[in-house]
Amino acid sequence: MAQTLIREYAAFLNDDRRRSPHTVRAYVTTAERLVSFLENETGSCSKDAISNISVNDLRVFLASRRGDGIGNRSAARELSALRAFLTYVGTDSATLRRLKAPRAERTVPRPSAPDDIMALGADMAEAASQAWIAARDWAVLLLLYGCGLRISEALSLLGGDLPLGETLRVTGKRGKTRIVPVLPAVRDAVARYTELTPFPAAKEEPLFRGARGGPMKPAAMRSAVLRARRRLGLSERLTPHALRHSFATHLLAGGADLRSLQELLGHASLSSTQIYTSVDAAHLLDVYRSAHPRA
Incomplete structure (x- = not known):
């Protein structure tokens, strides 16, 4: 039953949602981990059991993943994949809203020369x-x-x-x-x-x-x-x-505007592109520190 559900979920991600192969693998792996967790903890992994999972059980599951040594960024990705699977099986949205992702510091990609x-x-x-x-x-x-x-x-x-x-x-x-x-x-x-x-x-x-x-x-x-x-x-x-990051950073430094850069990179949201303004500022700061006599 559980394996059939996982296969159907993988097909849904691939065919209906048109997710990339990498995303499908990551989301299916999280779904398999949750199913295994429920089998060990409750002995039941039917679709109804998964859809009616409690917030406490979900928190225990996520805590076990933190116990595996994953950091905030990985934990946030795990929660995103978990929400996608639970939404698919019909878990109440109010339950999912009670799960909060850890705050992950957004890293700034560094361009190469x-x-x-x-x-x-x-x-x-x-x-x-x-x-x-x-x-x-x-x-x-x-x-x-x-x-x-x-x-x-x-x-x-x-x-x-x-x-x-x-x-x-x-x-x-x-x-x-x-x-x-x-x-x-x-x-x-x-x-x-x-x-x-x-x-x-x-x-x-x-x-x-x-x-x-x-x-x-x-x-x-x-x-x-x-x-x-x-x-x-x-x-x-x-x-x-990183070559893609360098492409974006060098274009921005050359005068490209964010909207054009968003189109060239294929970002769904401008917020994903705005990180490159930080990259360019960081690059300028590096130049300043290495070249300015009073830096």
């Missing part, structure tokens, strides 16, 4: 085992930094998206589409990859391929960035997703 990003890409290409893999990694890196794409968005591009023009239609979180400009350097990098790859993509097939011809996985890009970053002695903060 353009020279560091270019050095990273050059090192990745130099270390690649084959020329087409070098071209692939360089093209993906430029899509992240030059277009502000999430890694999942870059790797979801299909053969039908070729040849790249001056703009690219991107499907992001929750199936939301946006149009992003494509710089000549990005177009050239993708064209170079398509010339060299031994796995030309048909219209409905993934553009970027792994070494054996299957779809390229995000882990492959993360691993290549990690190795290059360590060889160059660059900051541990320089990750594939």
Whole structure:
């Protein structure tokens, strides 16, 4: 019964709510943890038992997760996933409102210098085992930094998206589409990859391929960035997703307004974009402290 409910919930998140695969995994994992908790504590994990769970039981469950060592930010994510599952099974909204998320300090992403990003890409290409893999990694890196794409968005591009023009239609979180400009350097990098790859993509097939011809996985890009970053002695903060942060910060520093940046990044809310005003201020403060004679 419980496993059937979990499968139905996963299908609901994926098909009806159009959540990303990462979100589906995270939310389903939380649902499975709650079901296991109820089995151990009450011996019942039917849909009715879950929907009628008490606030005290929920607090005990969340306390057990804190006992596992998760911090405020992770606890807030756990509560968000928990609310989604309980809403799905029909738990009374008044019960859910009594659960308060811990206050998590919002961290400010730190941008990387353009020279560091270019050095990273050059090192990745130099270390690649084959020329087409070098071209692939360089093209993906430029899509992240030059277009502000999430890694999942870059790797979801299909053969039908070729040849790249001056703009690219991107499907992001929750199936939301946006149009992003494509710089000549990005177009050239993708064209170079398509010339060299031994796995030309048909219209409905993934553009970027792994070494054996299957779809390229995000882990492959993360691993290549990690190795290059360590060889160059660059900051541990320089990750594939940090390239998107750098894209946003450098645009803002160059005069882009928040609304335009929100559209380019595909943020549903302007509040998600406003964090970059703090990033830019932090960058300016770093420059001031390093350069001003009285800093």
